[in-house]
Amino acid sequence: MYTFEFVRPADSATAVATAAQAKTAQQGADVRFVAGGTTLLDLMKLNVETPARVIDINRLPLDKIEATADGGLKIGATVRNSDLAHYPTVERDYAVLSQALLAGASAQLRNMATTAGNLLQRTRCVYFRDTAMPCNKREPGTGCPAITGANRVLAILGTSEHCIATNPSDMCIAMAALEATIHVQGANGARAIPIGDFHLLPGSTPNRETVLEPGDLVTHVTLPPPVAGSRQLYLKLRDRTSYEFALASSAVVITVAGGRVTRARVALGGIGTKPWRSPEAEAALVGQPIDQANFRNAAEAALRDAKPQSENAFKIELAKRCLTYALQLATA
Numbered sequence: 001m002y003t004f005e006f007v008r009p010a011d012s013a014t015a016v017a018t019a020a021q022a023k024t025a026q027q028g029a030d031v032r033f034v035a036g037g038t039t040l041l042d043l044m045k046l047n048v049e050t051p052a053r054v055i056d057i058n059r060l061p062l063d064k065i066e067a068t069a070d071g072g073l074k075i076g077a078t079v080r081n082s083d084l085a086h087y088p089t090v091e092r093d094y095a096v097l098s099q100a101l102l103a104g105a106s107a108q109l110r111n112m113a114t115t116a117g118n119l120l121q122r123t124r125c126v127y128f129r130d131t132a133m134p135c136n137k138r139e140p141g142t143g144c145p146a147i148t149g150a151n152r153v154l155a156i157l158g159t160s161e162h163c164i165a166t167n168p169s170d171m172c173i174a175m176a177a178l179e180a181t182i183h184v185q186g187a188n189g190a191r192a193i194p195i196g197d198f199h200l201l202p203g204s205t206p207n208r209e210t211v212l213e214p215g216d217l218v219t220h221v222t223l224p225p226p227v228a229g230s231r232q233l234y235l236k237l238r239d240r241t242s243y244e245f246a247l248a249s250s251a252v253v254i255t256v257a258g259g260r261v262t263r264a265r266v267a268l269g270g271i272g273t274k275p276w277r278s279p280e281a282e283a284a285l286v287g288q289p290i291d292q293a294n295f296r297n298a299a300e301a302a303l304r305d306a307k308p309q310s311e312n313a314f315k316i317e318l319a320k321r322c323l324t325y326a327l328q329l330a331t332a
């Protein structure tokens with residue numbers, strides 16, 4: 001057992017100043033924020049994460065959901081997943097987000113899990129969570145046993161020869177389709193990051209999962225104003241119907257006029273090393289009639305670059321069917 005210091009700051013400035021002492025932003029960090037703890041505490045118990053200092057951010061004033069001046073929504077970093085899913089504005093105007101949140105984990109976990117924690121949850125790759133095994137994400141340069149090992153649930157898009165781990169979040173897939181922006185407070189001030197730029201592809205540095213710098217605190221997420229008349233849907237396919245991560249999922253925000261698609265935002269989950277927005281599918285949809293053949297065509301475009309691993313070629317067809325059916329349901 002190792003010991004760590006537990007700090008409970010009352011304001012964001014103190015939290016950021018304390019965290020600025022972190023050495024690295026990812027694995028090996030000597031300082032970690034803790035929100036709901038549903039990812040971090042598990043990983044600490046497994047010795048996968050061993051921070052010397054844990055900063056509890058639950059007393060910071062980051063737990064509000066508010067309308068923004070432009071008609072969008074501001075979601076505090078410590079807003080619980082269940083509170084966000086059931087917030088009336090989210091249920092009405094950002095239904096894909098509500099659906100994605102409710103498709104994740106279990107009711108008890110959603111009551112603890114927070115917006116920022118969900119954004120920063122870590123992969124479920126079994127080797128990452130087992131310190132007896134090598135893993136480039138956990139210990140850079142040690143290798144990736146998943147490439148020749150148990151990779152059924154791992155990624156088929158965005159992989160590299162160094163890591164094929166899937167981003168496990170449902171919430172992030174909906175946020176990608178909604179074009180959310182992540183707001184961060186760091187030692188050098190505040191900045192805003194579009195969600196598409198927030199998570200990194202593994203490349204040769206899979207230990208670096210986001211653009212966060214040491215000590216950066218996610219303060220809130222903003223959503224743009226809802227798109228009038230858009231139809232939204234999150235469809236998640238998994239080995240069992242609850243309390244399970246996605247094998248493939250689709251978030252769709254689509255607008256139709258005169259039987260044709262006028263605007264489409266599409267993101268895929270369970271198959272990418274980061275939340276996978278698909279501009280290819282979006283381009284294939286816009287201007288086309290809302291029929292099965294065009295939906296399938298968009299799904300083919302989304303998966304064109306998919307690279308199966310030894311155990312997960314089935315995900316390519318599964319993801320195509322998932323997106324095709326999601327589009328069908330959303331426009332029905």
Ligand SMILES: Cc1cc2nc3c(=O)[nH]c(=O)nc-3n(C[C@H](O)[C@H](O)[C@H](O)COP(=O)(O)OP(=O)(O)OC[C@H]3O[C@@H](n4cnc5c(N)ncnc54)[C@H](O)[C@@H]3O)c2cc1C
Pocket residue numbers: 032033034035036037038039040041042057077103104105106109112113114115116117118119120121168169170171216217218219243244245246
């Ligand atoms: C059994 C189980 C099943 C699950 N199933 C699903 C599922 O089906 N779908 C799904 O999407 N998720 C699932 N999850 C994951 C769950 O959604 C995440 O664990 C949760 O969202 C993390 O939120 P948290 O507040 O508990 O994060 P924490 O554990 O508190 O933190 C997670 C990470 O985020 C960092 N962090 C937290 N807040 C901030 C901040 N404000 N600024 C900077 N860094 C921060 C922490 O340092 C840590 O590295 C499951 C989890 C479990 C345990």
Ligand code: SF4
Pocket residue numbers: 123125126127128134135136137138143144145146147154162163164165206
């Ligand atoms: S896929 Fe990534 S997380 Fe899994 S063993 Fe390989 S390097 Fe580690």
